[in-house]
Amino acid sequence: MTTTQFTTWAVDHPWPAAGITTAVLLTMLGAAWVTIRTVRAWTWPPVPVLVAAAGALVCTAYSGDTSWRFAGERLGMADSTERAVMFAAGELALLACAVMARANKAATATKTAAGTAGVPGVLVWVITSVQVIPCYATSGMVGGTVRAIIGPVLAGLLWHLAMGLEIRVVRPDALSTGLPAMIGRELRERLLSRLGLATRDRTAEQISRDRATARAVRLAALLELRPKGRLASSRRRRLAAAVARSGAGTNGQQRHQLLQLLAARRTSGQLSTLELASPWTGTPVPEAGYPRTPLGVTGAQLRRMDPLAAVHQVRSAHPDATPAELASLCVGYGVPVSETQVRVAIRAGNATPEVPAQTRRALASAPEVPARVPVEAPALGLVLDLVSAPEVHPEVRHRVPAFAADSRAPRIDVRIPLEDEQAEPEHAAVPDPPAVPEHPVPGPDEVPVPDLDGVPDEDVPDGDRDVPDPDPLIEQARAEYGTDVPGVRTLKAAYGIGQARAQRIRDALGSS
Missing domain, CATH: 1.10.287 (Helix Hairpins)
Incomplete structure (x- = not known):
């Protein structure tokens, strides 16, 4: 349809023509709006990079003109189609290597380094050097020099600036890590040092x-x-x-x-006779790796203590910790102890063994135990309650041999059951715990003192006999050892005392 026919049709059909025109205008406006939004969303490089890239494109086109003439005159490409396809091979390769070198530089750039162009950056200069040959072959010495400088040489330099200038703008303090840049920096620093200008x-x-x-x-x-x-x-x-x-x-x-x-x-000759400390002598282990206890006892002091005394110090700082946690803390302070040693030190006893899952299931499936048969209450009379006390009570304590110091003394309490206990026999199946009498322990005058004349006492030194309470050696040991709790063997050797007295002094130091 010609323009005259289209105009005639629009005049004859005004409403369809107006609708088509409006639709075309709206489509063009929408396309323009989408294009503007897309362009604004792009992250454009800085203006110096764009200018350098434009100059590099022009210089590459200048080099392309030289390649066109060289292909026809020297390479014998008479066909225009063949020449159009082949002449710009070097320029396209230069452009591709420049883009890849810029991508490598951006990928390897960090906050302190500008990155390296890699192999594509080296190929840019190789292709630039090869492109110089057609310039001199086509235009001679003078014209070839002009074509070489304005064409491939400037194209390579501008491509180099275009792929490196953006990184320098974003990170001005970044240093180039390429080999030419490193050599240039080293030569500059050496030259300044040689001229006496190293101090800026x-x-x-x-x-x-x-x-x-x-x-x-x-x-x-x-x-x-x-x-x-x-x-x-x-x-x-x-x-x-x-x-x-x-x-x-x-x-x-x-x-x-x-x-x-x-x-x-003037005194430089004294360096040959100057006495210096040997660097091969042993140096102490730094204490920075070990934490401090809340009581102010450093890890070095804990490591100088007896392991059991160190456990007591750590436990005093962490009274709610379990034996396993105390062992872990001691290892952290540099005192290698096991959980068993911690249990021995704090007298916690052995850990309750864990029942295997199979045993628990077997016990769960076992038949129920029948109810207990009520037992008739005993007749009214005397009831003996036997209780084992952990130690001898202070009111009945007397001098005994050292080998009997840790024995458990049985206590016998005699009571008469009340009439209420006899009146309710139906509750006798599970008797109540025995009531403790008001004065269950006899006085010291009522307990006969055993005759010790026949007991041999060779193991007790003379200095351990008739020791006052408290022992005067406790304060002396505390003044000499401070926070360190010595072992029993150390106390025996230092004061010439026996095992029992050394143990009592050690316990008093550990509990203070």
Whole structure:
């Protein structure tokens, strides 16, 4: 349909034409809105990167013109189609390597390093070097130089800037990790050190003063070694000039620096006879890895104690801890003890063995035990209650041999049951616990003291006889050992006492 026919149809059919026009306009507006939103959503590189990329594209096109002429004149590509397909192989390869090098640099970049371009970055410069050959072959020396610089050389440099400039803008402090960049930094630092400019942020006047100070130190050291000779007078004049240029007479800091450098140079011979500590001697283990107890006893002090005494110290800081937890804490403080040793130290007894699951299931499925048959109450009379006391009561304590100190003394209580117990025989199946009488323990005068004349007492030293209560050695041991609780063997050897008395002193120190 021609334009005249379309116009005639629109005039003859105004409403369909208006609808089609409105639909086309709305479609174009929607496409434009979507395009603008998409472009705004892109993360655009900084402006310097875009400018460098545009310049690199133009220089690559300039190099492409050289490749087109070289393909027709030197490579014999007369067909335009063949030349159009083949001439830009180098430029496309240069563009592909530049994009891949930029991706590698972005992937390997960190907060402190700018990343490396890798193999694609090296290929960019190799392709650039090869592209120089067609420039000289096509336009000679002068024209080839212009084509080489504006074409492949500038294209390679701009691609390099385009793929590295964005990272420098985002992270200005990042350092390039490429081999050329590292070599360049090392050469720059060595050159500055060679020129005496290694110390930065100095004025020209300060640099001149530092150089004059170093020269004055060198000349003064030479005059000390050779005070006479043909060059002595010349050196004195140069020394005076160097001191004047250094400003040591008016600047106290410069004078201090001059004297320190000169003293170090003159006394350098003493380094050969200077006594130094040997680095091969053993050093103590650092204590930073061990925590402190809440009582203020450090891990080193715990490790110097007896293991059982250390357990008591840790338990005093953690009274609610189980034996397993106490063993773990002791190991953390550097005291290797097992759970069994902890139980022995705190007298907790053996752990209750865990019943296997199979045994528990067998006990659960066992038949029920029949109810107990009520037993008739005993006749009214005397009832003997036998109770084993853990220790001898203080009111009946008397001197006994050491081998009988830990024995358990039986106690016999005699009571007369009340009439109420006889009146309710139906509750006699489970009798109530025996009532403790008001005075169950006889007085010390009522208990006969056993005759000890016939008991041998060779194991008790003479110093352990008739010891007052409290034992005076407890305070002496506490003053000598402090928070460390010594062992029984240590106390016996130190004070010449017996086993029982040493044990009592150790228990008193451990409980305090």
